[in-house]
Amino acid sequence: METSLPLLSLLVWLPLLGALTCLLLRPYTGAGRWTALAVTTAVFSLNLWAFLESRGLDGWLWQEDHAWIPRYGIRYTLGMDGLSLTLTLLTAFLLVIAVLISWRLDVHTHFFFSLLLLIESGIMGVFLALDLVLFYLFWEVMLIPMFFLIGVWGHENRLYAAVKFFLFTLAGSLLMLLAMITLYLVHGDQSGHYTFALASLVDTQLPPALSWWLFGAFFAAFAVKVPLFPLHTWLPDAHTEAPTAGSVILAGVLLKTGVYGLLRYGFPLFPEPARASLPVLGVLSLIAIFYAAWIAYTQSDAKRLIAYSSVAHMGFVILGIAAWNTTALEGSLLQMVNHGITTGALFALIGMIDARAHTREISELGGLWAKAPVLGAFFLFFALASLGLPGLNNFTGEILILIGTFAVHPLWASLGLVGVLFAAIYMLRLVQGVLWGQSHSTQDWGDISWRETLILAPLALLVLWLGLYPHPFLEPLREPVQRLLLESSLRGLGGLP
Amino acid sequence: MTLLELHALLPVLLLAAGAVALLLAGAWQAHYVTAMTYGVLIALGAAAIALFYEPATASTALGLFTMDSYSRFFAVLWSLLAALTLLMSFRYGQRHYFLGGEYAALILFAAAGMILLSSASSFFGLFLGLETFTLVFYILIAFHKGSPLGAEAGLKYLIMGGVATGLLAMGIALIYAATGTFHFDSASLIPVGDQALRPLLLAGWALLLGGLGFKTSLVPFHLWTPDVYEGAPSPVTALLATGSKGAVFAALVLLFAGSDLTGSPLGSLLWLLSALSMAVGTLCALRQHNLKRMLAYSSVVHMGYLLLALLPAGSNGSGAILFYLVAYSGATLGAFAVLTVFSTGESEAASYDHFRGVGYRQPLAALVLLICMLSLAGIPPTAGFMGKFSIFYAAIEGGYTGLALIGILSSLISLAYYLRPVMVMYMAGTEDGMTVTETSCSAAEKSVLILCLLVTLLLGVYPGPLFDTIALILP
Numbered sequence: 001m002e003t004s005l006p007l008l009s010l011l012v013w014l015p016l017l018g019a020l021t022c023l024l025l026r027p028y029t030g031a032g033r034w035t036a037l038a039v040t041t042a043v044f045s046l047n048l049w050a051f052l053e054s055r056g057l058d059g060w061l062w063q064e065d066h067a068w069i070p071r072y073g074i075r076y077t078l079g080m081d082g083l084s085l086t087l088t089l090l091t092a093f094l095l096v097i098a099v100l101i102s103w104r105l106d107v108h109t110h111f112f113f114s115l116l117l118l119i120e121s122g123i124m125g126v127f128l129a130l131d132l133v134l135f136y137l138f139w140e141v142m143l144i145p146m147f148f149l150i151g152v153w154g155h156e157n158r159l160y161a162a163v164k165f166f167l168f169t170l171a172g173s174l175l176m177l178l179a180m181i182t183l184y185l186v187h188g189d190q191s192g193h194y195t196f197a198l199a200s201l202v203d204t205q206l207p208p209a210l211s212w213w214l215f216g217a218f219f220a221a222f223a224v225k226v227p228l229f230p231l232h233t234w235l236p237d238a239h240t241e242a243p244t245a246g247s248v249i250l251a252g253v254l255l256k257t258g259v260y261g262l263l264r265y266g267f268p269l270f271p272e273p274a275r276a277s278l279p280v281l282g283v284l285s286l287i288a289i290f291y292a293a294w295i296a297y298t299q300s301d302a303k304r305l306i307a308y309s310s311v312a313h314m315g316f317v318i319l320g321i322a323a324w325n326t327t328a329l330e331g332s333l334l335q336m337v338n339h340g341i342t343t344g345a346l347f348a349l350i351g352m353i354d355a356r357a358h359t360r361e362i363s364e365l366g367g368l369w370a371k372a373p374v375l376g377a378f379f380l381f382f383a384l385a386s387l388g389l390p391g392l393n394n395f396t397g398e399i400l401i402l403i404g405t406f407a408v409h410p411l412w413a414s415l416g417l418v419g420v421l422f423a424a425i426y427m428l429r430l431v432q433g434v435l436w437g438q439s440h441s442t443q444d445w446g447d448i449s450w451r452e453t454l455i456l457a458p459l460a461l462l463v464l465w466l467g468l469y470p471h472p473f474l475e476p477l478r479e480p481v482q483r484l485l486l487e488s489s490l491r492g493l494g495g496l497p
Numbered sequence: 498m499t500l501l502e503l504h505a506l507l508p509v510l511l512l513a514a515g516a517v518a519l520l521l522a523g524a525w526q527a528h529y530v531t532a533m534t535y536g537v538l539i540a541l542g543a544a545a546i547a548l549f550y551e552p553a554t555a556s557t558a559l560g561l562f563t564m565d566s567y568s569r570f571f572a573v574l575w576s577l578l579a580a581l582t583l584l585m586s587f588r589y590g591q592r593h594y595f596l597g598g599e600y601a602a603l604i605l606f607a608a609a610g611m612i613l614l615s616s617a618s619s620f621f622g623l624f625l626g627l628e629t630f631t632l633v634f635y636i637l638i639a640f641h642k643g644s645p646l647g648a649e650a651g652l653k654y655l656i657m658g659g660v661a662t663g664l665l666a667m668g669i670a671l672i673y674a675a676t677g678t679f680h681f682d683s684a685s686l687i688p689v690g691d692q693a694l695r696p697l698l699l700a701g702w703a704l705l706l707g708g709l710g711f712k713t714s715l716v717p718f719h720l721w722t723p724d725v726y727e728g729a730p731s732p733v734t735a736l737l738a739t740g741s742k743g744a745v746f747a748a749l750v751l752l753f754a755g756s757d758l759t760g761s762p763l764g765s766l767l768w769l770l771s772a773l774s775m776a777v778g779t780l781c782a783l784r785q786h787n788l789k790r791m792l793a794y795s796s797v798v799h800m801g802y803l804l805l806a807l808l809p810a811g812s813n814g815s816g817a818i819l820f821y822l823v824a825y826s827g828a829t830l831g832a833f834a835v836l837t838v839f840s841t842g843e844s845e846a847a848s849y850d851h852f853r854g855v856g857y858r859q860p861l862a863a864l865v866l867l868i869c870m871l872s873l874a875g876i877p878p879t880a881g882f883m884g885k886f887s888i889f890y891a892a893i894e895g896g897y898t899g900l901a902l903i904g905i906l907s908s909l910i911s912l913a914y915y916l917r918p919v920m921v922m923y924m925a926g927t928e929d930g931m932t933v934t935e936t937s938c939s940a941a942e943k944s945v946l947i948l949c950l951l952v953t954l955l956l957g958v959y960p961g962p963l964f965d966t967i968a969l970i971l972p
Contacts, residue, residue: 067961069960069964070961071961071964071965072964111857133886137878148923151920151924159920159924162920170876171909174908174909177886177889178889178893178902178905181890182893182898
């Protein structure tokens with residue numbers, strides 16, 4: 001779409017500008033959070049505008065392309081299609097929520113909010129970059145603020161969790177960097193045109209063995225982020241230790257960058273090994289679903305339970321990708337949005353409960369329903385959404401994934417269905433422990449404030465909207481999914497329409 | 498020596514003459530601040546001449562040195578480093594009673610030596626340039642007379658440096674015996690293919706690499722590094738870590754320009770040195786609890802990276818080395834500038850405990866240290882990432898994927914030690930830490946910090962112009 005507005009650059013750089021403003025306004029108490037709120041709201045509005053403008057359009061909705069490092073053929077290329085649009089919209093929305101959640105934070109406030117904005121900048125870049133080096137740059141940039149969020153504002157074991165998070169994700173991405181350079185050189189040798197542009201690199205003819213190695217390196221980087229079993233162990237630590245806003249961003253958006261990378265880069269660049277790895281993905285996702293559900297069930301810490309449930313939910317997303325057909329893929333992408341909203345809401349709720357009860361141990365909680373009825377109702381609502389109650393958002397995603405998977409792998413779909421049952425078990429245990437029973441503290445909690453309502457109400461509305469009428473969100477995903485399937489079938493690799 | 502040659506050597510001459518003038522002036526009237534101010538001006542003047550004054554032709558001085566755009570690039574770089582070192586030493590020197598002009602003069606002499614080494618076109622020039630600044634560093638490292646660590650460091654560097662000089666001289670003699678030339682540009686210098694078994698030449702190269710290995714602290718010649726880094730005054734360490742090592746690599750690029758080392762015995766030797774430096778340096782750095790010692794071992798690792806880019810023939814490797822030298826110098830200088838800021842009259846701030854909670858009390862210095870650590874670790878959006886990117890690029894293109902993998906692994910592990918000071922600054926509790934008397938940065942120190950910060954970030958997001966410049970000036 002032709003506009004004079006550098007929309008994509010604004011999405012990426014506005015938060016960065018906001019982060020600097022936050023730091024500069026350090027002497028003024030309260031200026032940080034207002035700046036953060038203003039900037040995240042502005043970014044969200046821009047994104048929403050893009051979403052409304054793009055109705056009925058297909059392909060690359062917006063693109064920007066400038067020379068950046070000519071010597072290495074690296075360009076500043078940003079592009080937005082339906083897939084990017086959906087995910088940036090989710091990011092922008094959750095960042096507003098994250099700022100509101102952290103409103104009361106009083107330790108190094110300006111530093112905190114500038115990090116939140118910095119992370120928004122990085123994630124937007126990841127979802128919009130179409131040049132491999134630019135993508136890598138943003139991919140790493142989003143790590144640093146998250147490292148600080150966990151390390152400075154986290155709970156007891158924060159240093160351990162922060163370093164583990166950083167090392168795990170960096171290990172994967174460094175391999176990806178090597179693979180990128182190799183791919184670039186092979187492409188340059190073949191075509192004489194040295195470029196890191198994704199659009200050109202997809203045409204590279206790779207020797208089979210090499211393409212397996214390169215795909216492996218990319219896959220490692222993305223699988224860590226998803227996180228796919230057995231690379232998931234950083235996630236519960238990071239989640240448990242992170243402050244609430246950090247958890248919301250981690251679960252809501254950061255995990256999605258892994259799946260996004262797989263779909264945007266992994267599959268188009270290396271279709272053959274990617275195609276051949278689908279069964280592996282399927283098996284790993286099923287393991288993740290059951291294993292994570294089981295571990296989630298045994299957790300005593302409510303936040304850790306939600307963290308493991310994230311692993312299980314992302315397992316579903318990967319299951320849909322492993323099925324590799326329209327229905328399942330659309331379900332997967334929709335489920336990413338669903339999971340971002342539901343889990344974000346649950347983490348926010350745990351944060352609110354923690355702020356009142358000063359504990360996250362399920363055994364020490366209880367009686368929320370009586371003490372704070374509105375908060376309790378919200379908790380129940382989001383818990384039910386998370387376990388996939390029909391009419392609420394997770395159901396629509398899961399059902400699409402299961403239908404799509406059933407068409408190709410009935411066994412996988414049946415097992416996945418049992419996984420949904422497992423999700424119900426641990427979720428109900430959480431609800432049981434937190435909402436009902438005897439309260440362990442005699443203090444008066446007070447029900448939710450206007451600020452907390454402002455956080456939870458839009459999330460709840462979205463849960464209902466996505467559960468009842470997901471069409472507006474599925475629509476922008478249709479074309480990218482078709483393109484993915486078409487590309488893989490054009491290369492003689494089959495693929496069910 | 499013709500007038501043209503004098504013109505070409507103008508930056509070096511200005512530095513040397515300025516240093517002599519400062520020494521003489523100091524003998525009559527010892528005033529530290531004045532001498533330092535003039536020192537900064539002289540260094541900046543030399544940088545400006547090298548940057549803006551272009552002699553008509555690339556001219557040779559006595560056949561030892563070639564002053565062309567390549568050496569002018571380094572003349573700018575080393576002069577600026579000297580100026581920055583002097584800027585960050587103002588308050589530090591006053592605290593440690595560096596009287597008179599001798600400190601400034603020595604730093605200027607060191608810069609002159611580094612420029613000579615970066616423009617060497619023969620082994621004789623290489624030896625001369627190297628010894629010029631090594632001699633200066635013998636004094637500078639032990640400059641703080643009262644400090645026992647400083648004396649030990651000075652002695653260590655003197656003995657090790659003496660051995661290195663011996664090796665170097667012997668190596669050069671053997672190469673001369675085998676080839677009959679001192680000049681870099683004769684192809685017979687490098688043992689390749691069938692000539693590989695010329696024992697004299699190979700022995701000469703082995704000794705030469707040993708000598709240069711000492712100067713650049715490559716494993717296994719690195720043992721002096723941590724002690725010297727720890728004992729020397731922080732600003733001196735800054736120049737030692739950046740300029741003295743960088744100048745050697747500048748000479749190495751000239752030495753190996755255009756020669757393909759793949760498959761030659763020399764190539765295998767360099768491969769081994771690079772791999773060892775990366776691996777051993779990383780493992781040793783992990784165990785340090787003192788920032789200066791950690792930076793010492795980290796410099797060993799970085800020298801391994803630079804060597805990795807020296808292996809593949811062609812301009813990509815050399816270009817990567819030049820870019821990396823700039824990026825590494827910026828980050829290392831910044832880190833030592835932060836150390837200088839926090840040093841008190843009695844002690845150097847170096848133990849991690851000194852940095853507890855500094856992130857919130859000294860935001861600027863802490864931010865600079867953070868960005869420098871990220872740059873050294875090679876995390877975007879810093880110059881270090883672009884440097885590492887170009888090095889890995891050159892390595893993979895030259896077919897050294899195995900070595901690149903070792904590099905990747907070591908840079909992954911390096912994160913563990915680069916993040917530790919960051920975590921102490923921002924994440925450790927401030928209550929139980931040692932308290933150092935912190936004063937806010939002086940204006941001179943602040944300018945150094947901000948410059949390092951800007952250079953590191955700017956080269957990280959917009960490296961294009963520097964890459965282009967480098968491509969133009971490569972030999």
